[in-house]
Amino acid sequence: MITQQLINGLMIGSLYALTALGATLIYGILRILDIANAAAYLIGAYVGWYIYLSTGNIILTFLGAILLAGGLGVLLQKTVYSPILAKPQVIAIIPLVASVGLFTISNDLVRLIAGPGTKAYNFSFPVESYRIGGLVILPSWILIFALTATLLLILWFILNKTKLGLAWRATAQDSEIAKAVGVDTSSAMALSYVLGYGFAAAAGIMVGILYNSITPALGEVPSYKMLAIIVLGGLGNPFGTVIAGIFIGLTEVLASVYTQIPIPKDAIAFVVLIIVLLIKPSGLISQKNKT
Amino acid sequence: MKKLLGVLMTLSLLMSVTACASGGSAAGAASSGGSSGGDSNTPIRIGFFTPESAAAAAADGQSARQSAELAVKIANDAGGINGRKVELVAYDDGLDNTQAANIAEKLSTADKVDAVVSGSYSGPTRVAAPIFQDAGIVMVAAYAIHPDVVNAGDFIFSQSFPGSVQGTAGAKFAVENLKAKKIAIIGVDLDFGKELSKYFKSYAEANGAKIVSEDYVAMSDNDFTSIISKIKNLNVDMIYSANYYAHASEVVRQAALQGLKVPVLGTEGADSWQLLQTAGEYANGLYITTNMNRDDKLESTQKYIEEYEAAYKMQPDMVGASVYDAFQVLFAGFESVGTGDSAALRDYISSMKDFETVTGKLLYYTKSRSAVKTVQIQQVQEGAFHGFAVIDDSKIIDPTNY
Numbered sequence: 001m002i003t004q005q006l007i008n009g010l011m012i013g014s015l016y017a018l019t020a021l022g023a024t025l026i027y028g029i030l031r032i033l034d035i036a037n038a039a040a041y042l043i044g045a046y047v048g049w050y051i052y053l054s055t056g057n058i059i060l061t062f063l064g065a066i067l068l069a070g071g072l073g074v075l076l077q078k079t080v081y082s083p084i085l086a087k088p089q090v091i092a093i094i095p096l097v098a099s100v101g102l103f104t105i106s107n108d109l110v111r112l113i114a115g116p117g118t119k120a121y122n123f124s125f126p127v128e129s130y131r132i133g134g135l136v137i138l139p140s141w142i143l144i145f146a147l148t149a150t151l152l153l154i155l156w157f158i159l160n161k162t163k164l165g166l167a168w169r170a171t172a173q174d175s176e177i178a179k180a181v182g183v184d185t186s187s188a189m190a191l192s193y194v195l196g197y198g199f200a201a202a203a204g205i206m207v208g209i210l211y212n213s214i215t216p217a218l219g220e221v222p223s224y225k226m227l228a229i230i231v232l233g234g235l236g237n238p239f240g241t242v243i244a245g246i247f248i249g250l251t252e253v254l255a256s257v258y259t260q261i262p263i264p265k266d267a268i269a270f271v272v273l274i275i276v277l278l279i280k281p282s283g284l285i286s287q288k289n290k291t
Numbered sequence: 292m293k294k295l296l297g298v299l300m301t302l303s304l305l306m307s308v309t310a311c312a313s314g315g316s317a318a319g320a321a322s323s324g325g326s327s328g329g330d331s332n333t334p335i336r337i338g339f340f341t342p343e344s345a346a347a348a349a350a351d352g353q354s355a356r357q358s359a360e361l362a363v364k365i366a367n368d369a370g371g372i373n374g375r376k377v378e379l380v381a382y383d384d385g386l387d388n389t390q391a392a393n394i395a396e397k398l399s400t401a402d403k404v405d406a407v408v409s410g411s412y413s414g415p416t417r418v419a420a421p422i423f424q425d426a427g428i429v430m431v432a433a434y435a436i437h438p439d440v441v442n443a444g445d446f447i448f449s450q451s452f453p454g455s456v457q458g459t460a461g462a463k464f465a466v467e468n469l470k471a472k473k474i475a476i477i478g479v480d481l482d483f484g485k486e487l488s489k490y491f492k493s494y495a496e497a498n499g500a501k502i503v504s505e506d507y508v509a510m511s512d513n514d515f516t517s518i519i520s521k522i523k524n525l526n527v528d529m530i531y532s533a534n535y536y537a538h539a540s541e542v543v544r545q546a547a548l549q550g551l552k553v554p555v556l557g558t559e560g561a562d563s564w565q566l567l568q569t570a571g572e573y574a575n576g577l578y579i580t581t582n583m584n585r586d587d588k589l590e591s592t593q594k595y596i597e598e599y600e601a602a603y604k605m606q607p608d609m610v611g612a613s614v615y616d617a618f619q620v621l622f623a624g625f626e627s628v629g630t631g632d633s634a635a636l637r638d639y640i641s642s643m644k645d646f647e648t649v650t651g652k653l654l655y656y657t658k659s660r661s662a663v664k665t666v667q668i669q670q671v672q673e674g675a676f677h678g679f680a681v682i683d684d685s686k687i688i689d690p691t692n693y
Contacts, residue, residue, distance in 0.1 A: 001524050008517045107346055116349030117605070118537065118565040129548050136520075136549045211513050212544065213537060213569040217346035221511045253517045264480065264509040 004135055005257055006250065011141040013249020014148045015206065017242040019222045020229035021151065022200035028172045028236035029192040030081065032092065035223050036099040037200050039106035040069040042219035044201020045208045046110055049119050058123060065205055066198040073197030074190050076102065082189065103223055111216035118215050121208045140210045147206055148242070151199055155238055164191055172236065221266060228269040232276055232283050240285030247284065248272055334378040335371075335630055337363070337621060338398035338428075340419065341410035341614075345386035347510055348412065350565060351610045355410030355433065356381060357603050358611035362618035365598065372625045380404055384415045391415030392422065399426035405630040406430070408617040410610075413437035413482045420447045429636050431620050434559070434613040437482045441660045446637050448660045450617040451559075451582050451650060454483070455693040458490030460666035460682040461531065461556055461580040465491075466498045468668075468680065469554050469578075471529035473503050475522040477515070477542055478533035479560070480507040487533040487558055490693070495531075503527055508538060519545040530555045536566040540574070547573040554578065562609035567674055574671045578679060582650035583612045584667045586678040591619075595649045609650070616648040654688075661690045 023037040048065035052058065080102065084095050125139035159165035164187060170178040171188040179185045203222075208214040229248060233240035248269045256265050263271070276284060339359050343352035363379045371377060380402050384391040391411065398404050399422060407423055407430040409416040416435035420443035423430040430447050432440045436454040441447050465471040474495060478484030484507055492502050503525050506518045515538070522530065532542045532555055539561035546555060557579040567574055585596065595615055599607040607615075620640060628635040641660065646653040654663045665688060668680040686692055 001520070004520045005517055008520055011516070012514060108344070111344075111346060111349055116343070116346070116353045118350060118569055120568045120571070122571065129550070131550070138548055211541060211569075212571070213513075213540065213565075215346065215537070216349060217511075220346065257517050257521050265512050265514075266509055 005253055007135065007137065007141070009250035009253035010246060011144055011249070012253060013246030014144050014242075015203070015210070015245075016225070016229055016249050017245025018144070018148045018151065018199065018203040018206060020226035020233070020241050020245055021155075021238060022196035022198070022203070023226050024230045024233065024236060024238050024241040025155075025192045025196040025199070027230060028238070029168065029175070029189055030085065030095070031236075032081065032085075032095040032099070033227060033230075034081075034099045034196070035096065035227075036076065036102035036106070037196060038219035038223035038226065039103045040073060040197035040200035041204040041207075041222050042110055042216070043072065043106060043204070044069045044197075045204030045214045045218055046114055046119075048201070048205035049121060049208060049214060052121060052123065062202055062205060065201045069201030070194035070198035073193030076197075077189060077193040103219065107216055107219065114216070116216060118213045119208075120212050121214070122212065123209045144206055144210065147202060151202065152238070152242060155195065158191070158195070159238075164188070168192065225266065225269050228273045232273050234283035234285040237283075237285050240283060244284050332375075334376040335625055336378045336380055336402065336404045337618070338402060338404035338407040339379055339381040339410055340384045340391060340394045340398075340407075340415065341381070342386035342412065342415070343383035348386045350563075351412075352383065352410075354563075354608055354611040355614045358599065358607065358614040359408065359410060359618065361595075361599055361602060362615045362622075365594075366618075366622055372622055373629070375630075377622075384411050386412060386415065388414055388418045391418045395419035395422035399423055399428050404428065405625070406621050406633075406636060408433060408614065408621065409435060409440075410614045410617075411435065413440065416440050417443075420444075423447065427633050429621070429624070429633055429640065431617040431640075433617040434610055436486060438486075438659075438661075445641075445660070446633065448620070448640055448656065449662050450620055450648075450653075451613050451662055452664050452666065452688065453661050453690050454486030455490045456688055456690050457558060457580050457666060458487040458533075459494045459687050459693070460668075461487070461558065462491045462494035462498070462500075463682055463684070463687060464578070464580070464668050464680065465529055465531065465556055466495055466500050469529055469556070471495070471500050471554075473501050473525070473527045474529045474531055475525060475527045476502055476505045476531045476533065477518060477522075477538075478505070478507050478531075479535055479538055480509045483535070483560060484533040488531070491531055491533070508534075510535075513537065513541060515541045515545045516549075519549050519551060523549055523551045527553060529553055532557045532561065534558070535560040536563040537569070539577075540566045540570040543570050543577050544573045556580070559609045562669070562676065564606040564608060567671065567676075572674070575673065577671045579669050579671075579676070580682075581609050581667050581669055581676075582664060583607075583609055584651060584669070584678045584681075585676050587651075589647060589649075591647055592649045612649045616650050616653075619648055620646070620653070657689065657691045659691065663689050 026034045044065040048061045051064045052061040130137045167183045167188040170183045171185045229244045233244035251272050252265050252268045341352045341355040342348035363377045366377050382394040409432040413435040416432050417439045420440050424444035424446050432449045441449050476488050478488045532539050539557045555577050559581040561579050562581040624636045624639045628639050644655050651664045666682040669676045670679040
């Protein structure tokens with residue numbers, strides 16, 4: 001029983017990590033909490049649904065939605081975030097408020113264009129479920145683990161093995177100095193948005209497949225829960241975010257099954273956040289260990 | 292700071308009181324002009340509110356709005372009510388209680404409506420009900436199940452049975468037909484889930500069944516994996532799911548995928564084409580308690596289903612059908628007593644008997660203005676809802692027994 005619940009928690013945690021990874025990458029470079037990342041999650045899920053409905057090809061679904069969301073990310077970075085950040089003496093709340101606005105607009109746009117009703121992915125795996133002893137593992141969970149691992153690997157490769165990744169790391173450490181020594185900070189910022197929004201879109205599709213349902217409300221919970229995860233993960237640290245996501249997933253599942261805490265499951269992430277920050281104000285993984 | 296807050300609160304209270312008073316006088320003005328209300332040139336105005344922009348409830352809002360428009364269209368195409376056109380004054384409450392209060396104020400003052408249908412959830416409807424009561428305007432709640440809605444006063448009616456009736460009827464079916472002895476309850480953490488579960492539990496336990504677990508899940512949470520894993524270990528013989536369609540869909544999907552093969556009994560919250568889409572083949576076998584019997588041969592039921600599907604290219608659901616019926620109740624009232632006399636309309640509705648609606652026969656109204664109807668047990672068979680059983684025991688379907 002406990003093993004099954006640990007697997008359940010790992011699955012949910014990986015999903016959280018996947019969801020929060022995009023916003024982490026953006027925070028890492030621009031130091032802004034980008035709520036609109038949840039818009040990429042929502043739009044990615046819908047675009048993916050349309051692609052899957054018309055092609056029936058799941059790889060094309062992921063690629064198409066990731067590319068489109070990545071493009072949207074760069075567009076928003078160039079037209080909204082960079083102009084705001086270029087203004088002298090910008091306080092951090094201004095881009096945050098802008099991102100809340102973008103998120104709200106995207107929610108309503110999706111509802112008006114796609115309609116308020118639920119849409120089903122109806123993606124069927126070749127095997128319904130795997131039974132090992134008394135344990136159940138669903139193929140959709142394996143896909144979540146595989147997707148999170150693949151995206152992390154891609155991220156690790158880009159950040160550590162490419163010139164653009166080097167520019168990203170330099171910009172993340174100190175964008176002013178990086179710019180002064182000739183690092184292409186603009187490309188590094190664009191990279192953050194391509195990956196940040198692309199990853200969010202992948203997470204959106206994954207949730208659509210897992211629950212076989214998407215609605216215009218899909219991005220609401222991630223829009224605030226991912227904040228808890230990225231803060232817990234040490235703000236801007238991708239690997240810290242994965243650990244924080246899994247930590248929160250496990251805590252939520254175990255607390256809701258084995259205790260009688262009268263608070264909603266969604267609030268557990270924030271309770272965990274407060275407790276961890278009281279003990280370790282830099283989050284689970286501190287900034288120094290950044291990629 | 293506290294003083295400032297106190298002053299502000301007093302001011303807002305005063306303003307709302309004056310607003311209510313002016314609402315009352317507006318209704319009074321409408322009543323005095325109402326004696327000439329039979330004039331075939333003046334349309335009958337019916338106020339309406341439903342959650343259209345709240346993402347989580349927008350699908351119900353759409354269904355409610357479409358059915359309201361269809362009800363008005365069908366009435367007008369048939370020549371109106373006593374030759375008078377019907378006009379819909381519709382608002383989106385965004386599932387927001389403050390917004391619902393503002394809409395209720397506007398409908399009862401500026402809009403000068405003759406009566407109101409609530410196409411919203413219990414929350415906004417509970418807030419709006421006292422405002423219409425104070426203004427002396429009849430409101431019929433289409434599907435809000437909380438008892439506080441009709442408790443607001445003698446001008447407020449429901450169109451369907453309250454949670455007490457539906458929860459108890461579900462428990463009777465579970466214990467007698469499904470022979471359930473060990474039951475797990477999963478409900479939405481809202482008035483809806485809590486109210487239904489409370490009455491389900493009470494009847495089931497009094498009749499020999501044991502409730503071995505109760506889980507209430509927030510509307511925003513879509514994951515039932517861990518709850519189903521837990522229930523699987525409890526060896527239950529039935530799950531009662533007092534959820535809306537998205538959650539009910541996950542309950543049946545997860546149960547099937549994790550290999551928990553027990554009957555699931557849902558409620559009217561699961562009565563939607565959306566559940567059939569998202570749960571797919573896993574929905575087959577699901578029982579629900581609801582008010583609409585899609586297999587009913589009644590002409591009005593079949594006409595509604597046909598016209599709805601033709602107009603909106605989607606299947607009607609419990610929410611839509613209940614809204615449609617709330618309009619039928621008002622239409623019958625206006626046909627008999629005309630407009631302008633809210634008290635006469637109230638008295639007419641109170642005395643309605645055996646009134647055929649899409650969601651079954653409205654047998655009579657209780658003293659607390661709750662509709663008494665039989666409870667339909669529907670089952671999903673081959674991807675569609677079909678009639679399975681009817682709970683018509685008067686001890687169960689009359690809410691005054693609780």
